[in-house]
Ligand SMILES: Cc1cc2nc3c(=O)[nH]c(=O)nc-3n(C[C@H](O)[C@H](O)[C@H](O)COP(=O)(O)OP(=O)(O)OC[C@H]3O[C@@H](n4cnc5c(N)ncnc54)[C@H](O)[C@@H]3O)c2cc1C
Ligand code: SF4
């Protein structure tokens with residue numbers, strides 16, 4: 069008995085002493101959170117999580133390799149405690165949320181009848197699932213089973229729905245989904261997502277240069293959730309009031325409904341919710357990520373600059389905008405006239421962006437009032453240049469410098485700035501784009517007797533927005549097609565008295581398939597006008613490069629079209645910390661293109677600021693369409709007329725600059741939203757499922 | 763030499779600790795969902811079992827038998843093995859972090875695993891010499907690893923099969939384990 073007791077004491081004491089000594093000798097620092105996390109796991113050491121024991125699981129959780137919900141037998145409280153321990157981690161300050169990217173669920177047709185285990189992972193292993201849509205939701209709910217917080221449920225139409233209030237962003241659902249359809253992302257990550265070739269995208273959303281999730285915001289309108297629709301648009305486009313009015317909506321050309329019927333009036337719906345917010349008297353709050361402490365200078369406060377600044381601010385960077393003009397907005401303030409986009413509306417929209425905490429410095433010109441060295445010295449970590457394209461091309465014909473000859477943007481911006489303009493009685497505007505139409509419609513409102521548009525080709529080739537051309541016709545503008553100006557004729561005082569042009573006819577088709585206009589010999593004709601405005605496109609003004617004294621500036625490459633050279637995917641210029649987008653990078657384009665460019669540049673700038681390689685978005689669509697999503701015919705559609713845009717009658721338009729196009733009334737907007745098929749990559753809801761209710 | 767070889771074969775196949783003696787079933791089910799963990803677990807068991815086999819043999823011969831207190835065998839083995847594993851874990855963590863990264867996380871899980879304990883007791887019961895005990899410990903552990911890896915391979919594929927709902931996951935796992943155990947009975951007549 070005695071020896072037995074002594075022996076046990078002896079073994080026990082030896083083990084104890086050896087262990088306590090060796091724990092001192094072999095001490096290794098360990099993250100204290102590992103122990104905390106381990107205390108909150110189930111402690112069963114069962115290995116059910118796939119790790120060998122609880123301490124291994126705790127280590128993996130703290131290392132960020134696994135979500136707090138890793139432990140499969142843990143109680144809800146335990147998992148929550150682990151989330152809290154992990155949540156205090158600075159790296160996770162911006163809470164991620166789960167998003168479901170496939171909204172179609174079981175709409176896409178079946179390829180075969182599946183009888184295996186009720187698990188998405190298992191089904192995915194067999195030809196990638198049973199749906200014809202290879203990217204979409206399988207619908208067996210692995211994500212729902214994986215969620216420990218009851219934040220996911222199967223929606224009525226067979227796709228999982230996330231309950232934002234319950235989601236803790238643990239990431240378990242994302243890991244469970246074999247299709248990458250459920251993704252757990254922070255707000256910043258969501259804001260910086262771009263359309264990719266394997267995404268679940270409707271044709272309209274693929275085409276939108278700003279990549280707005282069109283079907284989502286339309287279905288939110290349909291559900292009466294106007295606030296959410298506004299927020300959905302703001303994930304991609306901060307200038308919804310402006311775009312809702314002036315965008316030529318390339319998305320509508322690709323609308324799937326348009327194959328069998330008139331396309332959905334996507335842009336009018338955008339304007340509807342945008343106006344709804346403005347008229348509601350209060351702004352829908354815009355959330356920003358926590359401050360990162362990085363500072364970016366944005367040169368040029370046009371759509372590109374505003375968009376870049378807005379997105380950089382929302383992902384937590386500090387932004388200052390510098391603009392040469394007295395007010396922000398660029399062409400949409402100084403080019404697009406009041407009757408298309410009232411200044412009051414624009415001011416309200418820009419104020420909302422600045423309210424996020426963006427500083428604007430106006431009437432300071434890059435290259436003149438400040439330069440690259442002053443920006444670098446002021447501690448900006450990166451620069452975005454969106455200086456637009458404001459240099460009008462000259463016609464290159466005789467008499468162009470006579471009194472009464474003007475240039476498009478120059479004239480429009482002076483007029484918009486409120487300068488006293490010298491007007492004639494009759495005017496000829498050369499060009500076929502938006503600036504030409506803006507000039508003629510403005511002049512018409514200023515009381516000129518006769519206003520002509522002189523264009524080299526025919527109406528079909530005019531690059532201006534269709535609605536603009538139509539409005540100009542209604543307002544009584546004279547179109548002179550197939551006319552190439554040859555000379556401006558002046559009187560003895562050097563004042564314009566006529567524009568001579570050569571008539572053209574359409575000849576052989578050129579490389580682009582359009583018939584090339586060829587002059588008819590001896591067909592010179594003179595238009596009697598006392599004003600000539602040339603509005604035949606513009607180029608950026610690269611003078612800042614020569615004016616800037618910083619030696620570094622020499623590295624900035626300018627193309628032969630005077631645009632700032634950049635990588636078309638990352639928008640990084642030849643100076644690594646300068647990024648550029650909008651008209652100054654692409655040449656004259658559209659407002660939404662500039663907005664999309666601003667956001668793409670914001671993504672690259674963010675990567676640059678984080679010290680990561682500035683690499684393009686993988687398989688980025690950039691407006692290209694996914695072939696399988698473009699249909700030839702669409703079954704099950706009953707044609708329904710699209711909403712007609714309300715506008716004020718011509719008789720009331722011409723004596724003031726009052727806005728012409730009006731917003732859709734609510735009932736019509738809801739009916740229009742109902743026309744949307746809520747398309748995705750392959751599936752859609754034919755009307756029969758959603759009869760017009762209202 | 764020949765005897766040792768026969769001993770080793772019989773420990774690995776005929777008397778496989780998992781499939782013939784049914785010891786160590788918790789990690790067998792727990793860590794067999796992924797091949798990667800199964801391999802790690804197998805290695806860790808080999809490592810621990812060889813160490814434990816040696817030390818318990820020494821304790822038994824030079825302490826328990828010498829002092830004639832063999833009735834304390836089970837309790838003292840538990841104590842010794844547990845302390846040994848803890849010590850090895852600390853030692854590896856500090857001195858051989860590479861090895862620790864591979865095996866470390868599995869060590870605490872098998873501190874007093876019944877397979878480890880069982881093999882140590884078998885060594886004594888069969889009155890093996892030190893060398894024999896060493897070979898038997900290693901071979902039993904290798905047999906454990908073999909069974910675990912085979913099982914993990916099967917389980918990784920079972921997920922793709924159509925299994926009736928009540929039988930999914932652990933239930934089908936146990937049935938598969940039973941079938942594998944049955945196949946191991948063919949080794950019975952070998953030695
Ligand atoms: C008359 C006209 C009508 C148009 N109508 C439409 C339309 O209906 N729909 C449509 O989608 N698109 C239309 N467009 C095209 C659209 O306006 C442009 O594509 C868009 O505004 C480009 O945005 P941006 O930010 O790149 O440049 P801009 O809007 O040109 O802005 C550039 C900004 O940079 C500032 N800036 C320039 N140089 C400097 C400098 N050195 N230092 C500091 N600041 C500087 C300018 O003051 C300006 O604020 C129209 C264009 C014109 C000219
Ligand atoms: S087309 Fe889109 S919504 Fe439809 S199943 Fe595919 S991914 Fe889902």
Ligand code: SF4
Pocket residue numbers: 270271272273282283286322323324325326332334743744745746747748
């Ligand atoms: S019907 Fe709706 S979702 Fe489909 S392409 Fe048209 S606007 Fe987009």
